Amino acid sequence: MLVHRSGSARGRRFAVTGILLAAFSLVSALPAQASSAADTPPRGSAHMGMGVLEHDGRQGTPVPGDATQTEGVDVSSHQGNVAWSTLWNSGVKWAYVKATEGTYYTNPYFAQQYNGSYNVGMIRGAYHFATPDTTSGAAQANYFVDHGGGWSRDGKTLPGALDIEWNPYGAACYGKSQSQMVSWIRDFLNTYKARTGRDAVIYTATSWWTQCTGNYGGFAANNPLWIARYASSVGTLPAGWPYYTMWQYTSSGPTVGDHNKFNGALDRVRALANG
Numbered sequence: 001m002l003v004h005r006s007g008s009a010r011g012r013r014f015a016v017t018g019i020l021l022a023a024f025s026l027v028s029a030l031p032a033q034a035s036s037a038a039d040t041p042p043r044g045s046a047h048m049g050m051g052v053l054e055h056d057g058r059q060g061t062p063v064p065g066d067a068t069q070t071e072g073v074d075v076s077s078h079q080g081n082v083a084w085s086t087l088w089n090s091g092v093k094w095a096y097v098k099a100t101e102g103t104y105y106t107n108p109y110f111a112q113q114y115n116g117s118y119n120v121g122m123i124r125g126a127y128h129f130a131t132p133d134t135t136s137g138a139a140q141a142n143y144f145v146d147h148g149g150g151w152s153r154d155g156k157t158l159p160g161a162l163d164i165e166w167n168p169y170g171a172a173c174y175g176k177s178q179s180q181m182v183s184w185i186r187d188f189l190n191t192y193k194a195r196t197g198r199d200a201v202i203y204t205a206t207s208w209w210t211q212c213t214g215n216y217g218g219f220a221a222n223n224p225l226w227i228a229r230y231a232s233s234v235g236t237l238p239a240g241w242p243y244y245t246m247w248q249y250t251s252s253g254p255t256v257g258d259h260n261k262f263n264g265a266l267d268r269v270r271a272l273a274n275g
Contacts, residue, residue, distance in 0.1 A: 044105035099148035125158030137187030178214035
């Protein structure tokens with residue numbers, strides 16, 4: 001009987017120890033879960049190339065500019081008030097400024113950035129960060145045009161750009177199938193053209209485009225490609241586009257913002273502005 005009681009006590013001690021270890025493991029896991037939720041950025045904070053480093057990485061050293069390419073920059077609220085004269089003097093001749101995101105955000109620095117780049121002589125345009133999981137493509141195109149994304153034939157305004165890339169707030173493809181994503185993009189592009197008379201530029205990365213649209217090639221005939229790849233070359237382009245119009249080659253360019261190369265001399269930048 002004594003041996004039996006001793007064994008029962010020992011079993012109870014093992015059971016209690018197991019429960020405590022399980023509880024400790026559960027508690028230990030909680031901070032990591034909380035940290036993961038805390039790592040999700042606030043709505044509105046997205047910007048061009050936000051997911052490129054995380055998903056595509058940085059491969060090689062970007063090639064230096066040459067006479068057939070024209071340096072550009074893109075900025076958002078993260079850059080605040082931009083020293084445009086410094087950028088102009090460094091050789092930057094064109095710029096894109098984040099205007100909107102979804103149908104819930106406008107860039108508070110938009111006026112300083114959009115007008116400031118124009119005032120120093122740059123050819124500039126506006127871009128929209130797409131969130132296909134929040135509202136329709138048409139709704140976001142209208143919101144974009146109504147909040148700075150329009151176009152005018154003044155020789156210094158580029159057509160609006162659709163920034164369609166990794167979702168910083170959740171699932172990479174915004175919970176959409178490939179065909180649904182293509183439909184959403186088409187909805188945005190058609191609405192933008194109906195409002196402005198211009199075909200919007202598409203900014204994306206080949207890896208995201210392949211994953212989330214099935215490497216759809218149907219927009220290449222009308223919509224200029226702005227490719228994001230932080231490497232020594234642009235690499236493989238999305239289906240349908242035989243060449244890129246713009247290349248975002250680094251997120252850490254001089255002064256501020258992501259830096260880009262236009263695939264042509266300055267007169268070709270003006271040609272795109274003039275339509």
